[in-house]
Amino acid sequence: MTAQEFARGRFVRQANRFTDVITADGSSGYPAESGRYRLFVSYACPWAHRTLIVRRLLGLEDAIGVGVVDPIRDERGWRFPDRDPVTGAVFLSELYLSSDPSFEGRYTVPCVWDTVSGRLVTNDFPAITTTLETEFAAHHRAGAPDLYPVALRPEIDELNELVYTTVNNGVYKAGFATAQDAYEEAFDALFATLDLLEERLAGRRYLFGDAITEADVRLYPTLARFDAVYHAHFKCNLRRLADYPNLWAYARDLYSVPAFGETTDFDHIKRHYYVTQTAINPSQVVPKGPLVDWTAPHGRERLSQG
Numbered sequence: 471m472t473a474q475e476f477a478r479g480r481f482v483r484q485a486n487r488f489t490d491v492i493t494a495d496g497s498s499g500y501p502a503e504s505g506r507y508r509l510f511v512s513y514a515c516p517w518a519h520r521t522l523i524v525r526r527l528l529g530l531e532d533a534i535g536v537g538v539v540d541p542i543r544d545e546r547g548w549r550f551p552d553r554d555p556v557t558g559a560v561f562l563s564e565l566y567l568s569s570d571p572s573f574e575g576r577y578t579v580p581c582v583w584d585t586v587s588g589r590l591v592t593n594d595f596p597a598i599t600t601t602l603e604t605e606f607a608a609h610h611r612a613g614a615p616d617l618y619p620v621a622l623r624p625e626i627d628e629l630n631e632l633v634y635t636t637v638n639n640g641v642y643k644a645g646f647a648t649a650q651d652a653y654e655e656a657f658d659a660l661f662a663t664l665d666l667l668e669e670r671l672a673g674r675r676y677l678f679g680d681a682i683t684e685a686d687v688r689l690y691p692t693l694a695r696f697d698a699v700y701h702a703h704f705k706c707n708l709r710r711l712a713d714y715p716n717l718w719a720y721a722r723d724l725y726s727v728p729a730f731g732e733t734t735d736f737d738h739i740k741r742h743y744y745v746t747q748t749a750i751n752p753s754q755v756v757p758k759g760p761l762v763d764w765t766a767p768h769g770r771e772r773l774s775q776g
């Protein structure tokens with residue numbers, strides 16, 4: 471983590487460097503063709519987790535290949551367990567630096583590689599899921615859900631903004647704060663939003679009613695990591711996810727959907743955070759708990775009207 475990422479004890483996320491866009495009509499120079507792009511992810515990373523969920527929900531597995539990095543990262547950045555078979559890279563940094571030799575930021579997942587031009591197209595994580603949802607529509611499986619319905623976009627975007635600021639990134643702001651006031655501010659905002667979401671989910675199965683949307687895709691990765699990592703490692707310990715009846719049942723409901731459950735790897739998640747983030751866990755010891763049953767019945771079918 472570089473020094474400029476902290477401002478008075480506050481964690482500040484770096485700007486995304488690669489922001490080219492893939493379009494259905496190819497007008498950007500990157501047409502949404504099947505088999506052309508490769509998505510690089512870590513199962514540990516919540517931002518990458520979103521992209522895996524959406525790829526699976528929409529049936530884009532054949533259209534977009536995936537390369538998974540090792541969960542443990544050292545100062546050289548993400549590493550592939552074996553040489554990536556498509557690009558030949560051992561470290562993700564090779565792909566960043568061959569795309570832009572002057573790149574000086576962190577080599578982050580998720581990112582998308584274009585096999586035709588042989589360069590990174592984007593590491594702009596909020597844009598990756600919506601690109602899969604909109605520009606890749608021609609490649610969706612038959613009967614794929616509409617995760618980003620046009621009529622709901624303003625409301626979804628608004629909720630996503632709150633969830634990003636206070637929950638998805640809020641846990642990082644709490645965990646990486648090096649000043650008491652910065653930590654407490656992030657902590658208070660995080661639990662205020664969780665309280666709000668707990669209430670919202672009392673009467674609706676998903677955040678926007680009976681159907682899963684982009685809003686659920688963005689909230690879930692943080693919930694999946696909450697009790698296993700954020701509660702202890704990031705000091706987000708006012709309550710556990712398991713202490714919120716609706717949010718906890720909602721998270722298990724989503725987990726029961728293969729696109730969510732089968733992309734959730736608690737081993738990668740725990741080892742990554744506790745072993746890699748040595749500034750806040752110098753011993754690199756990985757906790758054994760918590761004992762959580764993600765497959766317990768969630769009982770939320772009753773909230774669906776259909």
Ligand SMILES: N[C@@H](CCC(=O)N[C@@H](CS)C(=O)NCC(=O)O)C(=O)O
Pocket residue numbers: 483484485486514515516517547548576577578579580593594595
């Ligand atoms: N691209 C964003 C979000 C993605 C992100 O933070 N990914 C993390 C993993 S969760 C990463 O790849 N970090 C690599 C590093 O810090 O070296 C960022 O740069 O902050």
